[in-house]
Amino acid sequence: MTSEKVIWDSIESLHQWVKDQDYYGWDPYDALNSKLILKLCMGSPYLEILATQLNKYSIVNFRPFLRVEKGIDVKGMALFAQAYSKMYTLTNDENYKDSSLNCMSFLKNKSLVSIYGYDCWAGHYYNFRNADKSTLSPNIPDVITTSNVIKAAVESYTILRRDDLIEMARGGYEFLINSLLQKSKDGYFYLKYDPLSNDKIVINASAEGLSAICKLMRLFDEKNMNETAYNLANFLISSQNTDGSWVYSKYNNGKVRTQLDFHQGFIIDSLLEYLPFADLDQKEGIISSIQKGSRFYKEMQFFKDGRCHFRYPREYPIDIHNQSQGIITFSKLISFNEEFLGFSTKIALWTILNMQNNNGYFYYQEHKFFRNKIPHMRWGQAWMMLALATYLEKNEGEQ
Structure with a gap:
């Protein structure tokens, strides 16, 4: 069986499983989507953080017993919509077109335009308490989700x-x-990151926004849009470390959070999206940044067999989001540099063979001696749907 056939079978099986679930599922961070857990936490941010983290990392799925409700994730639906557009273009299968329309109808209804005056979207269908005690809720729009809906809409x-x-x-x-x-x-x-984030700068947030703006720039030639993209690209270049990596965030108090995982891929993707629009005075810097970033991403974060470090230099667990982003980024990098030809295939095949259930869904994490088989809808299924669709789109004719 060819690698292309394995990947086509994988995405079709995944699509069927997702449709059978009607897009409802759990999420790694959904502990507070339980009235029981909220009651037990008694409003304490520390207990809410503890509950969220225990729920996230437990290899036993206690959600049914703790009454954590399943939901439909807005960001996940935006990712599915992007994947379906690619799949319809490749196959002309009306099922993918219908699925795209269903996703976009859902997203249109979830817009927070009545609250904020502009179309915008919150990524969480539940309340969420971050490790730094910041909060997100279904009524707080964020840049990552809004950017992915923009990309899905275009x-x-x-x-x-x-x-x-x-x-x-x-x-x-x-x-x-x-x-x-x-x-x-x-x-x-x-x-x-969101309207409330005044004390920190999350680097990949600007990258996701830049990617979304670049999608619009293919349809509109507007000075303000071009200037915004130019400025965001300069910010990303200036934020890159000499080794090619980017930190996750910077706080006003001087604290820096380093988290070397799939977010590196987000930033590389955005610079690749922007490259065709870059001015001559900026293009050399963009190319150099992509070269350094992709070299670090491949040589430091990934193993030769296609596995990605959890957070470099930590090896385990092998996380499905890291795997999916690797497939996406290295598939896109093929047009930039042919040396990446084949590496996206290696990541995709390792992930399918080691992390996909026979029913079609993908496991959450692969530890050294065991697996966390919880089928998170956004974190695993939506990202893998987009990853495999991107692979097939970018590798068309390369097999």
């Missing part, structure tokens, strides 16, 4: 040709530049 427009999708995407862009665009103390423009 890509879905190419197959559905519905003007309301472009209106959604433009509304999301207005939210990014009017509610999240800020200038740092050292003079660089960046995007806040």
